Amino acid sequence: MSFELETAANRETLRRVAIDPVSRVEGHGKVTLLLDEAGHVKEARLHIVEFRGFEKFIQGRPYWEVPVMVQRLCGICPVSHHLAAAKALDPVVGALRITPTAEKIRRLMHYGQILQSHALHFFHLSSPDLLFGFESPVQQRNIVGVAATHPEVARQGVLLRKFGQEVIRITAGKRVHGTGAVPGGVNKSLTAAERDELLADADQMIAWSRNAVHLARRLHESERALYDEFGLFRSHLFSLVRADGAMDLYDGHLRLRDARGHIVRDAIPCADYEQHIVEEVKPWSYMKFPFMQDLGPEKGWYKVGPLARVQNCDFIPSPLAEIERQAFIAHGEGEPVHAPLAYHWARMIEMLHAAEVIRSLLDDPDLLSDQRMSEGTRGREGVGIIEAPRGTLIHHYRVGEDDLVSYCNLIVSTTHNNQAMNEAVRQVARRYLDGRQLTEGLLNHIEVAIRAFDPCLSCATHALGKMPLAVELLAADGSLADRAVTGS
Amino acid sequence: MTRQFLLDGQPVPFEDGQSILEAARQAGHYIPSLCWHKDFPAHGSCKLCIVKAAGRHVSACATPAREGWEVESNTPEMNGERRGLLQMLFVEGNHFCPSCEKSGNCELQALGYEYEMLSPRFRHFYPERPVDASHPDVLLDFNRCIFCELCVRASRDVDGKAVFALTGRGIDKHLVVNAESGRLADTDFSKDDLAAHICPVGVILHKGPGFAVPIGERDYDRESIRQKKLRDEEASS
CATH class of the missing domain: 3.10.20.740 (Ubiquitin-like (UB roll))
Structure with a gap:
């Protein structure tokens, strides 16, 4: 199916404007706009132009290699793939429950990841737009510009990210692409010295994260009309929540709220995701379009990530972040907040939560225990779902009798947000670009809308073997001589 | 004298x-x-x-x-020759150290570091070498074979089984399993054989351990291959 402004009629007669590449996002993507002679937007698309194929080449590899291999999907949030794969493969080694030590070390690793990724996104990638304005001089719109005019903000951002990276190093062995989680548990515990190293800075990180929440909130409230309306569209909200409805980014069950905030699907076990989510493939993007099967492609798409999670949970189980969540909910005046720019505020609330979780885990003596691994009757299949910084991340594997992976399905956070990001791009194109002379600053509005979702485009492109492909042979005069199409 | x-x-x-x-x-x-x-x-x-x-x-x-x-x-001349040989070995097989469980315990990787191999230099062959996971205890990942024949020799001369052999000539040379089916499961190979413990790279792997030992705590993470080999020599003399 096709949405409004997704595909224009008479495409060949329209003027094409491309934002290529989209900057200050992870991975490679581009936006194309088709405009008529009067400058009216007739088509707007966010394309993912890179191509990966992990789902295919992981097949035939031994299952214990998977958590280490698949994290190479990403350099920003490898821990999410590492943990989702390890969780999916726990049942394959019979670890239906992992040890408390293993679970707490994995949680520590994951919340370290949330902290560093959220800090990176807010301070390095997005704060230049928010602090200087969307049409500020492009030379200033970067972290160096922030450091020059807001040195303390930049310093705290850099050090918050560094702390998150240190949590990852201590739990996974390396800051990027570690090996801490293995099917059945983890391969290293913390030493008392490592724990103390993190404890020394943990309270400071909570304080700085609170500052960041307040900065994001201030920005939002100071230009309420812009922040509440920019790129606005309404959709379902989707995430994991804990059994009691609390925010939980490591484990739980799946919940869907509708655009008005009513819970419409709840307590979906992770292993049942396939019965609910299907993915549509479109010929113009390497990124698939997931939706809830029973709601259909037109109505069943949804948002994931901080904006969904902060509103999908019933409460945040850490005191300071819960206070901030309540302020956020109050901002909606009884309705869910759907504004894309509210992602930033929600993201900072989650960063504060992550800092609080890290602080409380560091008091737990289980981190130092060597009870790291569990095993049991071998299984052949597993689903691991985790709330990655950018949203719900699904890993699903089947393993043959010979220990080799025979099936792999990954639905990556950014993929869930594909329709949502396209919708935001179209809203901004309609509202700000339609009929106007396009400038770099105006085009940056589109990128600001995409950036709000913190997309990781290199993670999200997995349509190997399912991509509809059209090859056209044109004669010398430009007429179509032949055409071949594969896929749907 | x-x-x-x-x-x-x-x-x-x-x-x-x-x-x-x-x-x-x-x-x-x-x-x-x-x-x-x-x-x-x-x-x-x-x-x-x-x-x-x-x-x-x-x-x-x-x-x-x-x-x-x-x-x-x-000397710079001899070490340059060695670096060239290592670069040829790396492009001849499929050596993806980042996801290889032998990383840190692999002699080929350790020598790459020892002789400061900073680039592949030559065009990768990307050979097609399917893994053999048929045996319950041992996985064969032929992608990493360097044709040292240590497994061939150990199996034939010590284990008395002749499970492995090299076949093909020149550029088509490759390691095979000595069974009609070509599968390790159809031989009398055992995880306790010397041949199961002698591979200097990541071809013959015991199923299970995988990444149980963290990267950073492995043999060549702790010391260079030069130091380890000299220490082993001293210990055995």
Whole structure:
């Protein structure tokens, strides 16, 4: 199916404007706009132009290699793939429950990841737009510009990210692409010295994260009309929540709220995701379009990530972040907040939560225990779902009798947000670009809308073997001589 | 009277029949190798032990030491030859260290670091080499084979089973399993065989351990291959 402004009629007669590449996002993507002679937007698309194929080449590899291999999907949030794969493969080694030590070390690793990724996104990638304005001089719109005019903000951002990276190093062995989680548990515990190293800075990180929440909130409230309306569209909200409805980014069950905030699907076990989510493939993007099967492609798409999670949970189980969540909910005046720019505020609330979780885990003596691994009757299949910084991340594997992976399905956070990001791009194109002379600053509005979702485009492109492909042979005069199409 | 030769200007004593490599290691001098093993005759296939003796390039493992020879080993010229050989080995197979469970325990990787191999230099072959996971205890990942034949020799000469062999010629040479089906499960191979413990790279892998030992705490994370091999030599003498 096709949405409004997704595909224009008479495409060949329209003027094409491309934002290529989209900057200050992870991975490679581009936006194309088709405009008529009067400058009216007739088509707007966010394309993912890179191509990966992990789902295919992981097949035939031994299952214990998977958590280490698949994290190479990403350099920003490898821990999410590492943990989702390890969780999916726990049942394959019979670890239906992992040890408390293993679970707490994995949680520590994951919340370290949330902290560093959220800090990176807010301070390095997005704060230049928010602090200087969307049409500020492009030379200033970067972290160096922030450091020059807001040195303390930049310093705290850099050090918050560094702390998150240190949590990852201590739990996974390396800051990027570690090996801490293995099917059945983890391969290293913390030493008392490592724990103390993190404890020394943990309270400071909570304080700085609170500052960041307040900065994001201030920005939002100071230009309420812009922040509440920019790129606005309404959709379902989707995430994991804990059994009691609390925010939980490591484990739980799946919940869907509708655009008005009513819970419409709840307590979906992770292993049942396939019965609910299907993915549509479109010929113009390497990124698939997931939706809830029973709601259909037109109505069943949804948002994931901080904006969904902060509103999908019933409460945040850490005191300071819960206070901030309540302020956020109050901002909606009884309705869910759907504004894309509210992602930033929600993201900072989650960063504060992550800092609080890290602080409380560091008091737990289980981190130092060597009870790291569990095993049991071998299984052949597993689903691991985790709330990655950018949203719900699904890993699903089947393993043959010979220990080799025979099936792999990954639905990556950014993929869930594909329709949502396209919708935001179209809203901004309609509202700000339609009929106007396009400038770099105006085009940056589109990128600001995409950036709000913190997309990781290199993670999200997995349509190997399912991509509809059209090859056209044109004669010398430009007429179509032949055409071949594969896929749907 | 003890006989000796000069290795990079240092006197190295030797006994009759000893190779340059054996005598050097015994005297505490490192000459690299991949296919050489103290319990097997010299093989001379990996060529990493290349030295210049009496003005000629020879394999130190297969060349008997001679009185009065001047041997060059740890020189820019010889180490450059070794780096070139390593670069050829890396492009010939599919060596993806970032996701290889042997990383940190792999002699090929350790030598890449030791000889400062910073690029593949040559075009990758990307050979098609499917893994053999048929055996319940051991996985064969042929992608990483360097044709040292240590498994071939160990299985044939010590285990008495001749499970492995090299077949094909020249560029088509590859390791095979000696069974009609070609599958390891259809041989009498056991995880306790010497051949199951002798691979210097990541071909013959015991199923299960995987990444149980964290990267950073493995053999060559702690010390260089030069240090480890000399320490092993000292411990065994």
